[in-house]
Amino acid sequence: MYHKTLPYRIFSVFNYALLGAVSILCLLPMYHLLMVSLSSTAPANAGLVSFWPIGFTLEAYARTFDNVNFLTSLWVSVKRTVLGTGLALVVNAIAAYALSKDARVFRGRNVYLWYFVVTMLFSGGLIPGYILILKLGLMNKLMALILPGLVAVYNIILMLNFFRTVPRELEEAAFMDGAGHLRTFFSVYLPISLPSIATIALFTMVGHWNAYFDGLIYMKGAENLPLASFMQTVIVQGNMTSFDPDMIANMSQRTIRASQIFIGALPILLVYPFLQRFFVKGIVIGAVKE
Amino acid sequence: MNDTTLPNAKLTKAPGTRKKRGYRIPWTLHLMVLPAVVLVFVFSYLPMSGIIIAFQDYKAALGITGSPWVGLKHFNYMFENEYFVKIIGNTLLFACSKVVLNLIIPFTFALLLNEIRHMGYKRAIQTLVYLPHFLSWVILSGILIDLLSQTGIVNQFLMNLLGLDKPIFFLGDGTWFRLTIIFSDVWKEFGFNTIIFLAALAGINPSLYEAAEVDGAGRFKQTMYVTIPSLIPILIVVATLALGNVLNANFDQVFNLYSPMIYQQGDIIDTFVYREGLLSGQFSFATAVSLFKSVISLILIVISYRLAYKLAGYRIF
Numbered sequence: 001m002y003h004k005t006l007p008y009r010i011f012s013v014f015n016y017a018l019l020g021a022v023s024i025l026c027l028l029p030m031y032h033l034l035m036v037s038l039s040s041t042a043p044a045n046a047g048l049v050s051f052w053p054i055g056f057t058l059e060a061y062a063r064t065f066d067n068v069n070f071l072t073s074l075w076v077s078v079k080r081t082v083l084g085t086g087l088a089l090v091v092n093a094i095a096a097y098a099l100s101k102d103a104r105v106f107r108g109r110n111v112y113l114w115y116f117v118v119t120m121l122f123s124g125g126l127i128p129g130y131i132l133i134l135k136l137g138l139m140n141k142l143m144a145l146i147l148p149g150l151v152a153v154y155n156i157i158l159m160l161n162f163f164r165t166v167p168r169e170l171e172e173a174a175f176m177d178g179a180g181h182l183r184t185f186f187s188v189y190l191p192i193s194l195p196s197i198a199t200i201a202l203f204t205m206v207g208h209w210n211a212y213f214d215g216l217i218y219m220k221g222a223e224n225l226p227l228a229s230f231m232q233t234v235i236v237q238g239n240m241t242s243f244d245p246d247m248i249a250n251m252s253q254r255t256i257r258a259s260q261i262f263i264g265a266l267p268i269l270l271v272y273p274f275l276q277r278f279f280v281k282g283i284v285i286g287a288v289k290e
Numbered sequence: 291m292n293d294t295t296l297p298n299a300k301l302t303k304a305p306g307t308r309k310k311r312g313y314r315i316p317w318t319l320h321l322m323v324l325p326a327v328v329l330v331f332v333f334s335y336l337p338m339s340g341i342i343i344a345f346q347d348y349k350a351a352l353g354i355t356g357s358p359w360v361g362l363k364h365f366n367y368m369f370e371n372e373y374f375v376k377i378i379g380n381t382l383l384f385a386c387s388k389v390v391l392n393l394i395i396p397f398t399f400a401l402l403l404n405e406i407r408h409m410g411y412k413r414a415i416q417t418l419v420y421l422p423h424f425l426s427w428v429i430l431s432g433i434l435i436d437l438l439s440q441t442g443i444v445n446q447f448l449m450n451l452l453g454l455d456k457p458i459f460f461l462g463d464g465t466w467f468r469l470t471i472i473f474s475d476v477w478k479e480f481g482f483n484t485i486i487f488l489a490a491l492a493g494i495n496p497s498l499y500e501a502a503e504v505d506g507a508g509r510f511k512q513t514m515y516v517t518i519p520s521l522i523p524i525l526i527v528v529a530t531l532a533l534g535n536v537l538n539a540n541f542d543q544v545f546n547l548y549s550p551m552i553y554q555q556g557d558i559i560d561t562f563v564y565r566e567g568l569l570s571g572q573f574s575f576a577t578a579v580s581l582f583k584s585v586i587s588l589i590l591i592v593i594s595y596r597l598a599y600k601l602a603g604y605r606i607f
């Protein structure tokens with residue numbers, strides 16, 4: 001019994017302390033930011049705030065929610081996340097269902113699969129993609145943020161591996177009852193795979209919420225900018241030329257910047273407990289195949 | 291990807307059991323893949339064909355069909371450019387340091403975490419260390435810029451408690467910038483990267499430990515002779531698959547943290563492509579640079595998957 005020996009106990013004490021310290025280090029920056037956002041302007045600007053708020057106030061949050069540009073961007077982000085995730089799920093799941101069929105039932109399946117996998121290995125890159133959006137007339141349109149990344153080949157592979165674990169008898173029973181492929185998919189496969197589809201949905205949502213670069217290059221003007229791109233422009237680049245003049249004064253305040261970053265991260269923090277429950281499983285789904 | 295032939299596949303063809311019927315094309319299935327096929331064609335294959343502008347002097351007014359062909363001009367210019375050599379160096383430096391550290395640190399962390407016997411404590415640690423992976427680089431650089439500024443909490447800590455007399459320019463000094471890039475990436479990703487090792491640790495046969503214990507091995511020897519050898523295959527897989535990423539220094543991170551001051555030490559291929567292409571309008575040159583990167587990456591990915599298959603029997607499909 002090794003864990004009763006003295007050297008192992010000494011090691012254990014150090015180990016618990018070390019890992020505890022490392023995990024706190026992962027949370028600390030986020031926590032510090034929250035504390036800055038809850039403090040009064042003067043102590044925050046003077047750099048006095050460290051691990052608790054000084055002069056507690058919610059003023060920064062009130063000011064952030066007064067900011068028209070911020071609210072517009074928040075709305076654009078909500079739209080792209082909801083619409084983008086919904087569309088992506090439908091398109092990817094039905095494709096995954098078809099591709100989960102045996103090549104003897106669905107001739108051409110392997111051709112399709114390679115057609116998709118090639119795009120994981122090689123891409124045209126930034127400039128041709130940009131020219132395409134320009135030529136399609138999608139500049140400044142919400143669809144420019146949704147359509148290019150809609151087909152997620154990795155997610156299709158995850159889902160098709162999952163669909164293949166569905167017992168064949170269920171499918172046969174549905175066919176016997178006269179259901180077609182579409183009906184079988186919606187009435188049998190979809191309900192069974194709901195947990196794994198929910199996981200993929202959460203990951204897609206996080207991806208949409210965090211995406212900033214497409215908004216940065218395809219959206220001109222403040223009214224179409226998603227929140228992540230808005231924060232990139234204002235907080236990271238410090239570029240405020242296209243926004244309200246009174247916002248500029250606001251943004252120079254550390255507390256307001258902190259509150260905006262925190263609100264931007266909040267949806268992720270909220271879905272994180274659900275994500276965490278699923279993602280280990282989700283990775284296993286993709287890693288294990290028959 | 292090849293389907294294994296079922297043993298009863300021949301039975302259906304045997305006379306008497308079932309009449310041999312012609313193959314009916316499953317139109318519904320073809321229709322179900324159609325939306326994805328169309329979208330991939332438009333948004334992945336069309337841009338791939340757009341790569342030809344790397345061999346042209348692309349002008350938006352003339353379009354792809356009307357722009358003059360210039361052969362390898364942009365590639366020659368690229369290889370003669372001293373700055374290009376520099377950004378290749380930066381890219382390799384960032385990517386390789388991250389690959390190595392993101393292998394060693396999660397591996398060690400997983401081993402240490404494996405020694406935590408209190409389940410609640412273990413789960414709490416996991417929850418905390420996975421979290422940064424899900425936050426975007428926009429959020430994190432917003433935080434880092436604030437933390438690492440001259441009046442930020444890190445510099446205050448260094449000056450007040452460790453007695454440094456001058457603040458450190460973490461994001462404004464070349465060497466410090468490089469260290470910040472490498473270690474902030476490790477900080478963000480090490481937790482998430484432990485998952486794969488933890489899964490492998492859970493799969494080790496407990497009777498191996500029992501046998502080692504009977505032979506008188508302490509925990510350290512058990513780790514050396516049971517745990518680590520059991521993790522070697524997965525370590526090889528992760529290491530070889532990382533080979534495909536040696537030209538990916540993480541655009542999102544560098545783009546959100548760098549500034550013109552430290553381009554010499556901090557610029558990478560992807561950020562260079564963005565600035566040359568979209569900011570300076572050198573569409574053809576930028577495409578040539580990114581094509582160079584894509585081709586090398588493709589070769590590396592193919593090699594890495596072959597290696598992973600040969601060394602550890604790993605396949606994606």
